[in-house]
Amino acid sequence: MKHAAERRQVVDLCLALSRKGYFAATGGNLMVRIDDALVAVTPSATDYLTMTPEDVCVLRLRDLARVEGHLRPSVESSLHARVLAARPEVRCSIHTHQPVASACALLGLALDVPPALIGSLGPRVPLAGYAPSGSRWLAGKLARVVSAQANAYLMRNHGVLCCGVDSDAAMRALDDLEQLARTWLSTRIAGEADRRPERREALLRVQASLLANVPHESAVAPAPTPSPSP
Structure with a gap:
């Protein structure tokens, strides 16, 4: 099997993301850069808990033509490819529907x-x-906001995409984005509870539930300020 290391890396990342609750069944996808010309990407409609390295697709970055792999590549391949093409230093791009950051995307x-x-x-x-x-x-809409300064993106009514110079950096961005979103939503709920005393008790229960199971410690201190969509 060609490009075995990168295809195994894709499988390992999918298992790690499933354990975190960021991937579920076939939901979520990712791309890993192999070299300047080739990428490895998750297959479409494949349960990540049963996926093998042989299932992982190898594509040409420039046109997404399949080079290796017997399954269809993720339907979101073009989403990741636009990021990797625009950011040559990025080696890993991950799209998830992780719960708290995805709630911010809905807002x-x-x-x-x-x-x-x-x-x-x-x-x-x-x-x-x-x-x-x-x-x-969707790939075009994301491409319009991709910049060298941003490693995390919200996609309205859809989810998030994070990228990094390696898989560790991309995974850290996912975790940090989730905690950032948790802090922001908690502050927004608290403000709404102050403005609406008749719903205060219910809103504070929602806030307590949001904060009950924080998956990792973060250095987030002040709540971020929301910015309007461009």
Whole structure:
């Protein structure tokens, strides 16, 4: 099997993301750069808990033609390819529907990042406008907000994409984005509870549930300020 190391890496990353709750069944996808010409990407509609390295697709980055692998590549391949093409230093791109950050994507607001997390996420988490999943339209909307300064992106009504110079950096960005979103949503709920005393008890129960199971410690301190979508 050609490109065995990168295809095994894709499998290992999918298992790690499933354990975190960021991937579920066939939901979520990722791409790993092999070299300047080739990438490894998750296959379409394949349960990540049963996926093998042989199932992982190898594509040409420039046109997404399949070079290796017997399954169809992820329908989101063009999404990742636009990021890797625009950011030559990026070696890993991950798209998830992780719960808290995806809630922020539903609200349709970009997030400003506190200083402690700028090294991981960049100064701002941009928002890409809505387009159907798997479409070139969505890939184009994301491409318009991709920049060298941002390693995390919200996609309206869809989910998130994080990238990094290696898989560790991309995974850290996912974790930091989730905690950033948790802090921002908690602050928003608390403000709503203050403004609406008749719903305060219910809102504070929601806030307590949100904060009950924090998966990793983060250096987030002040709540970020939401930014309007471009």
